[in-house]
Amino acid sequence: MNDSIPLAYSSCWSQNGRLRCSKGVPWMKDTYLRWLGGRGMDCIGWNDQEVVFMWGGPPELVEPFGAMEMTGLGRVGSKEVSRTDSKVGQAWFGLDKPESGLKSGLEPDLIEKSGSKSRLNSGLSPIHSETHADRVTVAAFNPSLFFNHPHSFSFPVTIGLTYAKNRFERSEVLLVRQKRNRDRVRSLSGMLEESAYAAVTQGSGLRRLAHVLTVAGSDSGGGAGIQADIKACAAACVYCSSVITSVTAQNTIGVQGVYSLAENFVAEQLRSVLSDMQVDVIKTGMLPSPGMITVLCQIIKEFPVRAVVVDPVMVSTSGDVLSGPSTLSGKELLPLADVVTPNLKEASALLGGISLDTVGDMRFAAKSIHAFGARNVLVKGGDLPGSSDAIDIFFDGEQFHELCGPRIMTRNTHGTGCTLASYIAAELAKGTPMLQSVQAAKSFVKSALLYSKDLMIGNGPQGPFDHLFMLKNQLNNYAPKWSFNANSLLLYAVTDSRMNKKWARSITEAVKASIEGGATIIQLREKEVETSEFVKEAVDCMAICRSHHVPLLINDRIDVALACDADGVHIGQSDMPAELARKILGPGKIIGVSCKTPAQAMKAWADGADYIGCGGVFPTNTKQSNPTIGLKGLETVCLASKLPVVAIGGIGAGNVQSVMELGVPNLKGVAVVSALFDQESVTTETRRLKSFLTVR
Numbered sequence: 001m002n003d004s005i006p007l008a009y010s011s012c013w014s015q016n017g018r019l020r021c022s023k024g025v026p027w028m029k030d031t032y033l034r035w036l037g038g039r040g041m042d043c044i045g046w047n048d049q050e051v052v053f054m055w056g057g058p059p060e061l062v063e064p065f066g067a068m069e070m071t072g073l074g075r076v077g078s079k080e081v082s083r084t085d086s087k088v089g090q091a092w093f094g095l096d097k098p099e100s101g102l103k104s105g106l107e108p109d110l111i112e113k114s115g116s117k118s119r120l121n122s123g124l125s126p127i128h129s130e131t132h133a134d135r136v137t138v139a140a141f142n143p144s145l146f147f148n149h150p151h152s153f154s155f156p157v158t159i160g161l162t163y164a165k166n167r168f169e170r171s172e173v174l175l176v177r178q179k180r181n182r183d184r185v186r187s188l189s190g191m192l193e194e195s196a197y198a199a200v201t202q203g204s205g206l207r208r209l210a211h212v213l214t215v216a217g218s219d220s221g222g223g224a225g226i227q228a229d230i231k232a233c234a235a236a237c238v239y240c241s242s243v244i245t246s247v248t249a250q251n252t253i254g255v256q257g258v259y260s261l262a263e264n265f266v267a268e269q270l271r272s273v274l275s276d277m278q279v280d281v282i283k284t285g286m287l288p289s290p291g292m293i294t295v296l297c298q299i300i301k302e303f304p305v306r307a308v309v310v311d312p313v314m315v316s317t318s319g320d321v322l323s324g325p326s327t328l329s330g331k332e333l334l335p336l337a338d339v340v341t342p343n344l345k346e347a348s349a350l351l352g353g354i355s356l357d358t359v360g361d362m363r364f365a366a367k368s369i370h371a372f373g374a375r376n377v378l379v380k381g382g383d384l385p386g387s388s389d390a391i392d393i394f395f396d397g398e399q400f401h402e403l404c405g406p407r408i409m410t411r412n413t414h415g416t417g418c419t420l421a422s423y424i425a426a427e428l429a430k431g432t433p434m435l436q437s438v439q440a441a442k443s444f445v446k447s448a449l450l451y452s453k454d455l456m457i458g459n460g461p462q463g464p465f466d467h468l469f470m471l472k473n474q475l476n477n478y479a480p481k482w483s484f485n486a487n488s489l490l491l492y493a494v495t496d497s498r499m500n501k502k503w504a505r506s507i508t509e510a511v512k513a514s515i516e517g518g519a520t521i522i523q524l525r526e527k528e529v530e531t532s533e534f535v536k537e538a539v540d541c542m543a544i545c546r547s548h549h550v551p552l553l554i555n556d557r558i559d560v561a562l563a564c565d566a567d568g569v570h571i572g573q574s575d576m577p578a579e580l581a582r583k584i585l586g587p588g589k590i591i592g593v594s595c596k597t598p599a600q601a602m603k604a605w606a607d608g609a610d611y612i613g614c615g616g617v618f619p620t621n622t623k624q625s626n627p628t629i630g631l632k633g634l635e636t637v638c639l640a641s642k643l644p645v646v647a648i649g650g651i652g653a654g655n656v657q658s659v660m661e662l663g664v665p666n667l668k669g670v671a672v673v674s675a676l677f678d679q680e681s682v683t684t685e686t687r688r689l690k691s692f693l694t695v696r
């Protein structure tokens, strides 16, 4: 790499795969800014597993990644720590206090607990350390927010990424946004992702894949065990190596035979993989003997990994015993587990055979198993009697989370447990935080069951399902096309068929006029138009919007959005659930959800929406039965929302200022119907309203 900026300005580099840090980098603000301007990146911290970079860029590239906040991620041992800060300049770069860097992102007690090797620090403060990195995390931020420095805007994204990659040849480079949306962001921006990959491969010619090692039994029927684990990891785009503990003769009827491997041969497999490959996460399944667990625990301590996921397999779905409860009752493994995932029978066995029949019992079980030393516990309720939902209880030692999803009526649930644990492991390997990993896994199992509910493999009562359904789902469009810029919510024009009719305009004319007046995003909300007509107009509107670089969304009608390749959809609380809309549309489309309450806003975020529409703020003729929430209600939802917000409902030139004056950072604009479209000149009215709005 052409490294024309002297290394002295940087605080660390890699040598033979180890990260080395310079001693006593002087605090030179101006030089540093020049360096940052040229590189767009600085290492702000590291520990023995992870290096954290800050990366800046021009606003239009950075904003989709969350302009106002950034997150530093760190790890101490296998515990992930993170810190999100909106007062970026000072807290993260220590412009005022060089020592304040990421050090403050790690709780001091964690640093101590983790032992002497782990440390994080500011990239600028004097550091004397040598460690190695197996992951480089690149956090995006917008330097224009706090650096009044011309060079901050002038470097290509790839330089930063190439830089990171070259510095840490053996490391994986990850692009992240806020902790909350990390996984989505990685796929949000096609351009950035491509750049990232180009950078990663160009630089050193090497690239890493997140890696899960499964230590489990083979299911000859292919639905559970090691076979399910490999497929689940593949579906999550993660590499999976496998150490086989036992071979079962198994089909959809039951388990006909079990042949367990010798403990020392399992140890040999473990050492083969772990001594050669960079495993991020170990997932365990069937461990047929206490001796095997002892061997595994020893080897995990020898080769520490990012996280350990323990699925305490004891009984197959068919009811056949795969390993006795005694194997885990030694409880050597649980203290090493970042998460343990017992089903009801397994939880009961771990707790000496108590009966678990209700969600309350599941909470009790989760707490009791947590006391054995696992950091997190997920008690799975797939077999909860009399429940129409599939309810799992997640306990992190402090809080319970009830993860609730619809129970899919199907015989094909063989291997759900193995799949769930492996998918959690895969997400953790990619760097997704624990709770989100569990949620993603649950959502994956649900979708896989839904897709496979009528599949017929084998003649027994419990069939396998199809893990790779996404490859076959033609509706899914996984190529990201549009990276959502929340600033486009500034003046959001929503068309209305009644008003168009009243003023004798076609939808296309209305859209064209509002764009001319300065609308920054358009939504077609056409409740009274025939589908064929709607699609035809939507295609024309798309062409106009594309040529003006204005995103076009379709209200409610996902089919129409797909048919005209719109940029996304806007959905209400009673329309298609956002989570399913995301499944159908893929990560590249924009999804907005109407929300009135903080709870709805949280759900929209969890479901993968990009923004929320909040209102009705003021009374309106468009939706007479819609109760208004007022400016106070809007403010409350904005403060609770993790997504950008656009206000809607009775907004026009007379009150738009009162809305924007709320001054909540994530309130990005106003959505307007009548004030634009129930007017003689749409262009004039749009222009007028726009004059009250400025990009914030």
Ligand SMILES: Nc1ncnc2c1ncn2[C@@H]1O[C@H](COP(=O)(O)OP(=O)(O)OP(=O)(O)O)[C@@H](O)[C@H]1O
Residues within 6 Å of the ligand: 224, 315, 316, 317, 342, 343, 344, 380, 381, 382, 383, 390, 391, 392, 405, 406, 407, 408, 409, 410, 413, 414, 415, 416, 417, 418, 419, 420, 442, 445, 446, 449
């Ligand atoms: N019919 C279903 N519909 C939706 N989700 C389900 C269904 N059955 C199980 N799940 C979910 O699948 C995950 C695995 O739970 P389950 O209790 O089936 O595990 P398990 O008994 O260990 O599975 P297996 O032994 O078949 O591998 C949980 O998140 C559970 O809620």
Ligand SMILES: Cc1ncc(CO)c(N)n1
Residues within 6 Å of the ligand: 216, 217, 218, 219, 224, 225, 226, 248, 250, 285, 286, 313, 315, 316, 317, 322, 414, 415, 416, 417, 418
């Ligand atoms: C090998 C194996 N592991 C796990 C399970 C649990 O479903 C199974 N049925 N078979």
